[in-house]
Amino acid sequence: MxxxxxxxxxxxxxxxxxxxxxxxxxxxxxxxxxxxxxxxxxxxxxxxxxxxxxxxxxxxxxxxxxxxxxxxxxxxxxxxxxxxxxxxxxxxxxxxxxxKGGGRLEDGCSSWAVGQGPDGPLVVKNRDFFGTHLGIQTVARHEGPDVATGAMLCLGSLGSPGAYSSGINARGFALADTQVAVRTHRVGWLRYFLMGRLLARCATVAQALDLIRAHPHAGGGTLVMADASGATAAVELGAAGPQVTQGPVVWRTNHYVSPALGADTLLPQGDVIAGNSGRRFAHLAATLPGQDWDGAAAQRLMATHDPAPICQHGADDGTMTIASAVYSCAAPGLLVCPQNPCSGDWRHHPLTG
Missing domain, CATH: 1.10.439 (Penicillin Amidohydrolase; domain 1)
Structure with a gap:
């Protein structure tokens, strides 16, 4: 465990x-x-x-x-x-x-958000990593004068900013990221800092999109988000400018899919996460729309191994799913499995109480 x-x-x-x-x-x-x-x-x-x-x-x-x-x-x-x-x-x-031309994607992930269902809006993520963060993963509650949203609960790691993976705030706004290796970077928001500011300042997806559009981005990575009203969005954080998709359900893996940024993706040769990103994206695209998603169904989906390795075990290069998270926007809190989600070792962390 x-x-x-x-x-x-x-x-x-x-x-x-x-x-x-x-x-x-x-x-x-x-x-x-x-x-x-x-x-x-x-x-x-x-x-x-x-x-x-x-x-x-x-x-x-x-x-x-x-x-x-x-x-x-x-x-x-x-x-x-x-x-x-x-x-x-x-x-x-x-x-x-x-x-320098790209390298191995040690940090991968599959993330999605849904605006309505039996448990209300959800943000869901499998955290895929090379294993160096096993043993230092955290669920941290943050409260302070800069957290205008009241409080936030984040899945992250010791030694890194609070929202170094995903999180939710007391207003019911939640987000999760995925890594994308890209050809183009510039001076701008680094995603790991941006995520914490979004949780600290934004109560809604609309407010988050305004903040995201207000400044340039370093490039690389995506965000999926949802709020208590049921709004959802997926954002590709390109150096050329963020590309936003909104709808009843959104999802991202480890490549860009928007026409504006798709060609910017780097897919390192022989990289397991890069190599199966398309399969994971296609499986989410085929599975997510048109269904009522509750927390239990989300847990089952994130434990999937076939036809796509949503839950990864590091058999080829050591990259594995080190945690899985299901955030509830209606009753702000987190269901988390601190290892492969197929283990069934899920725990509930409410934001308050």
Missing amino acids: SDLLALDLAGSAFERGRGQGVARDRAEQVRAATVGRVATARAEGLIDADARDYLAAQYAFHEAVDPDGLAEMVGIAAGFELDPQEMFAHLHLGTLRDL
């Missing part, structure tokens, strides 16, 4: 970040999963002068548009006695690899 740490974090963004340090017994694993990966990337030549210039421009951008997100990251670094600049580089490793 995989550990899933439950954290209750309150105070300023910096204080909530530093509060992760309560899990100091996991400090070495956090170091390996964050700055340790940066050290490896530097040894491989990934962080050269161009990369350093890009990271400096990105830091300046986030200082201007998201000081709270940076404060949280600096707090996390303080909590684990790590270099905050190295932590910032860690969050950009996928982007830096893309800028």
